[in-house]
Amino acid sequence: MSKLFRAVIMGPPGSGKGTISERIAQSFGLTHLSSGDFLRENIAANTEAGVLAKTYIEKGLLVPDHVMTRLVLPRLGEMTRYSWVLDGFPRTLIQAKALNSSCDLDMVISLNIPLETLKERLSHRWIHPASGRVYNMVFNPPRIQGVDDVTGEPLVQQDDDRPEALVTRLRHYKDVAKPVIDLYKSMGILHTFSDTETDQIWPYISSLISNKIPTVRPDPRCTSP
Ligand SMILES: Nc1ncnc2c1ncn2[C@@H]1O[C@H](COP(=O)(O)OP(=O)(O)OP(=O)(O)O)[C@@H](O)[C@H]1O
Numbered sequence: 001m002s003k004l005f006r007a008v009i010m011g012p013p014g015s016g017k018g019t020i021s022e023r024i025a026q027s028f029g030l031t032h033l034s035s036g037d038f039l040r041e042n043i044a045a046n047t048e049a050g051v052l053a054k055t056y057i058e059k060g061l062l063v064p065d066h067v068m069t070r071l072v073l074p075r076l077g078e079m080t081r082y083s084w085v086l087d088g089f090p091r092t093l094i095q096a097k098a099l100n101s102s103c104d105l106d107m108v109i110s111l112n113i114p115l116e117t118l119k120e121r122l123s124h125r126w127i128h129p130a131s132g133r134v135y136n137m138v139f140n141p142p143r144i145q146g147v148d149d150v151t152g153e154p155l156v157q158q159d160d161d162r163p164e165a166l167v168t169r170l171r172h173y174k175d176v177a178k179p180v181i182d183l184y185k186s187m188g189i190l191h192t193f194s195d196t197e198t199d200q201i202w203p204y205i206s207s208l209i210s211n212k213i214p215t216v217r218p219d220p221r222c223t224s225p
């Protein structure tokens, strides 16, 4: 790769950030960085930030900005020689400004998915809590029902993914994300994708990234659904 490439992916819960980030990572050889994974690692390791973050996550709240920036920015600092796609951060304007002052982003991908689609998807989402691996009982089911492919441990459904909880989460996402989206729009790096299916959106994202990093050929095995 001739030049480093840095992208952020934004979207409401269930919009496909994790799924699309993984495809980007596999197709273009980028590293997928996820704020949720950073948090889970810190919680598992009982770090000071992890212990604090857990109290917020358990209540369904966002982790405070100063905790998140202190957690995420040093990790990005370790990635100066790598291209990456960042999923789950920034979520607030304060986080976005902190990110801007620590690195130059090439692209922000914003996923705009209808509410009914999000509700449907999340009702089928099961996760492996220890690793954060995400399954969908319809779209990408585990090999054995109810069980994580890698560890064989049981999968769980998050309370947050219930349709009643989703409407509140979505409203909250929109309020908090709007100024972040406006900021990236004003910087001229925002690309918004609207559809009900990841497989429909993916070719557009793939060709957009190919144009930005023409020396990297997408892996053909990952471009078709
Ligand atoms: N950038 C962030 N700022 C504040 N809190 C965050 C941030 N990223 C993650 N969190 C906290 O960690 C929790 C888990 O994050 P993660 O992104 O894995 O899942 P999520 O919120 O269920 O999102 P989604 O449903 O969009 O995948 C969030 O609910 C939130 O409490």
Ligand SMILES: Nc1nc2c(ncn2[C@H]2C[C@H](O)[C@@H](COP(=O)(O)OP(=O)(O)O)O2)c(=O)[nH]1
Residues within 6 Å of the ligand: 011, 012, 013, 014, 015, 016, 017, 018, 019, 020, 121, 122, 124, 125, 126, 134, 135, 136, 137, 138, 139, 196, 197, 198, 199
């Ligand atoms: N039916 C269907 N399900 C999809 C599609 N894209 C992703 N999914 C699934 C995978 C997950 O179970 C769920 C949410 O996706 P995700 O990648 O975890 O989203 P996000 O919360 O990281 O934004 O929806 C899709 O295009 N169709």
